[in-house]
Amino acid sequence: MELRPIGVVRSSLRERADAPNQPHAGAPEAVLAIDDAYADALNRIEPGDELIVLTWLHLADLEVLQCHPQDDERKPLTGVFRTRSSDRPNPIGVHRVTVTAREGATALRVNALEAIDGTPILDLKVAL
Amino acid sequence: MELRPIGVVRSSLRERADAPNQPHAGAPEAVLAIDDAYADALNRIEPGDELIVLTWLHLADLEVLQCHPQDDERKPLTGVFRTRSSDRPNPIGVHRVTVTAREGATALRVNALEAIDGTPILDLKVAL
Numbered sequence: 001m002e003l004r005p006i007g008v009v010r011s012s013l014r015e016r017a018d019a020p021n022q023p024h025a026g027a028p029e030a031v032l033a034i035d036d037a038y039a040d041a042l043n044r045i046e047p048g049d050e051l052i053v054l055t056w057l058h059l060a061d062l063e064v065l066q067c068h069p070q071d072d073e074r075k076p077l078t079g080v081f082r083t084r085s086s087d088r089p090n091p092i093g094v095h096r097v098t099v100t101a102r103e104g105a106t107a108l109r110v111n112a113l114e115a116i117d118g119t120p121i122l123d124l125k126v127a128l
Numbered sequence: 129m130e131l132r133p134i135g136v137v138r139s140s141l142r143e144r145a146d147a148p149n150q151p152h153a154g155a156p157e158a159v160l161a162i163d164d165a166y167a168d169a170l171n172r173i174e175p176g177d178e179l180i181v182l183t184w185l186h187l188a189d190l191e192v193l194q195c196h197p198q199d200d201e202r203k204p205l206t207g208v209f210r211t212r213s214s215d216r217p218n219p220i221g222v223h224r225v226t227v228t229a230r231e232g233a234t235a236l237r238v239n240a241l242e243a244i245d246g247t248p249i250l251d252l253k254v255a256l
Contacts, residue, residue, distance in 0.1 A: 001131040001184050001248065003218050006209075034209075038217065040193040044206035054182075055221055056129050059225045065168040079171035081134075081162075081179070081252035088198070089166065090131050092182055094222060120129065122218045124209035 005120035006041075007034035007106075008054065013116040016059050016086075020114045030097075030113035032121055034106040042106060042124075045099060050127040053095040053113065056120040060091030093119070096127055133248035134169075135234075137183065141244040144187050144214075148242045152218035158225075158241035160249055162234040170234060170252075173227060178255040181223040181241065184248040188219030221247070224255055 010031040013019050020026050032053065034042060045051070064087035069075045080088040097110035138159040141147050148154050160181065162170060173179070192215035197203045208216040225238035 001133065003129040003131060006217055029168055038193065038209070041207040041209045041216070043194055043205065043210070045207060045210045049210065052229060054218070054222070054253065058129075065166065066171055067196075071217070078172065079169040079173060081166070081169045082173045082177065082254050084253055084256075088169070088251060090182070091132055092220065092251055094180055094182070094253065123220055125222065126130055126210050128212075 003056065003122055005122065006038050006057065006070070007032055009112060009115045009117060009119040009121060011115065011117045016116060019116055027072065027112040027114040029100065031103065031108055032108040032110060032124070034108070034121070036106055039106050042108070045102070047099050047101055048118060049060070049099045051099060052054060052125045052127050053096055053097055053121060054123040055093040055095065055115050055124055057086040057091035057093045058120060061087040062089055064088065072123040092122065131184065131250055133184065133250065134166050135249040137243045137245060137247040137249060139241060139243065139245045142159060144244060147244055155240040155242040157228065158238055158243070159231065160236040160238060160252070162236070162249070164234055167234050170236070173230070173236065175227050175229055177227045179225055179227060180253045180255050181225055181249060182251040183221035183223065183243050184250055185214040185219035185221045185243070186248060187216040190217055190219060192216065216240055220250065
């Protein structure tokens with residue numbers, strides 16, 4: 001169960017404090033810079049495709065088991081498995097994006113992504 | 129980037145050949161048997177909740193970069209990042225389920241899951 005990053009997020013979001021708590025809550029467009037070794041795995045991806053992006057939320061606290069959802073102290077303490085918090089035992093982010101352009105052989109521009117610059121990318125899948 | 133399994137799938141699906149290619153294409157109900165160490169992370173999960181389950185597809189071939197979607201040879205060879213194939217560099221499964229019952233402190237019964245018995249579970253998140 002060892003992960004190999006397949007690429008990295010390029011984004012104007014530079015710090016965790018800048019990232020919105022929820023998708024599409026003002027997330028900027030971003031570029032998925034995929035490693036050249038995985039160029040073939042991008043075959044037939046086109047603008048307009050909806051993809052699921054899995055990321056490794058590398059700044060997360062892996063020891064947190066409960067939190068207040070959306071950092072809202074008025075909300076009751078809740079198990080992290082019933083939240084979208086990035087603090088969790090395996091900090092894998094799940095993001096739904098639309099491809100807006102292919103840039104060169106191995107980069108994809110996407111409409112909105114709530115992950116900061118430098119976040120490792122683990123996987124892409126076609127969305128259902 | 130090291131993964132810690134948080135539990136295991138218990139299912140009547142015993143072999144990869146039995147698992148449907150697509151979610152809800154006849155997938156049976158299943159039990160998410162979560163390790164006791166993560167009981168607190170399940171706090172407030174209730175029947176009716178819709179969750180995203182991340183699994184480690186432990187029988188996958190990690191070297192495959194292209195395939196025919198749904199194992200249909202009439203479909204053109206496509207990069208795995210534009211498919212849902214389990215064969216991919218980081219074989220993480222993304223499944224959407226509905227919790228139908230809590231069983232004891234750390235097991236969740238879910239309505240349908242296309243992962244075989246023994247598949248390691250990596251994460252649960254509330255679905256959007």
